[in-house]
Amino acid sequence: MNIGTASEKSGLPPKTIRYYEDIGLMKAGRAGNGYRDYSTEDVHRLRFLQRSRGLGFSVEECRQLLSLYDDKQRESAEVKAIAEAKLKEIDRKLAELVGLRDTLRHLVRHCHGDERPECPIMDGLAGEQATG
Amino acid sequence: MNIGTASEKSGLPPKTIRYYEDIGLMKAGRAGNGYRDYSTEDVHRLRFLQRSRGLGFSVEECRQLLSLYDDKQRESAEVKAIAEAKLKEIDRKLAELVGLRDTLRHLVRHCHGDERPECPIMDGLAGEQATG
DNA sequence: CCTACACTTTCCAGTCACTGGAAGGTCAAG
C-alpha cells in the first residue's frame, strides 16, 4: 500500500512517516515505481509509533519500544528489561494523567468562573510533590 | 525563591522555565537584585506544566490549561468548554496509554525472546483501528 | 577588603522532531 493509505490508517502524516524512515526508525519496502510500499504489519508499527509519540515518549524511546518487536533474536533478558522499564514509565504516566484529569475535573466542578477572588484549587494544585 | 529551587521543586530545568517566560507562558516576579522570584503558587503552575508537557500536550494546549486558573474572570461557559475538551483529550490519552501498556505486557508475557519465527502480538498490535 | 565559587542574568547558536514548499516523476480517468 502507498504512503497515503498508510498515513490514513496510522494517523501519521506522510511527512512524518518519511522522516521516520530518514532517521532509521521505520523503513518500508519499495514498489517497482520507486514508491514506498507498506504492509499491514508496517501500518501496525506506524500506529504504535503514533500512539507512543503522542503520549510523550521520545523518538529514541519509541525506537526501543519498536525493538521489542523487531529484535526477536535478542537476549530475552535484555528485551524484558527494556519492556519492564517502559511499563513502569507508562504506569507513572498513567498516574500523572489521572492526576491531571482530577485537577481539571475539580476545576470544572468547583471553580465555575463566577468571579471568585481565589480558586480553591490553586492551593492543592499539583501538590502531590515533585521530587518525591 | 530563586529559579534553581523552583526548578528542583517543579522538575523543570531552569532553561525551560526561562523559555516559558520568554514565550509568555509563565511569568515570575523579580527580586531587588534582578533575579526571578517564584512563589509556591508559581511552583504549582510549573509542576502543572511539567506534567502536561510530559504527557504530550503542546505548549499552546498548556497555555489553555493554565488559562483555566489564571482567567477566572472569563466567561464561565468558555472556560468550561476548554476544560471539558481537555478532559476528553485526557480520557483519550488514558485509553491509549492503557492500550500501550496492554500491548507491552502481552509482549513481556507471551514473546519471551525464544526465537519464535513470528510473535503472536504482531497481528493484534494496535489493531484497535486508527481512523475511528 | 579580596578571592573563590555557586548561582543568576541575557543572548545567541545548536538540536530534536517535525512541517511546508519547490521541482519533478507516476498513474488512472477522460
Add this chain to the structure above:
DNA sequence: CTTGACCTTCCAGTGACTGGAAAGTGTAGG
C-alpha cells in the same frame, strides 16, 4: 495526451527546548 491526485527528493522553516559564552550577584573564608 492532458489533467490532477498522488508520489519522489531536497532544502528551508518552526516549535520546544538546550548548551555555552560573558557578565552580574551572593556568600563564605582569609
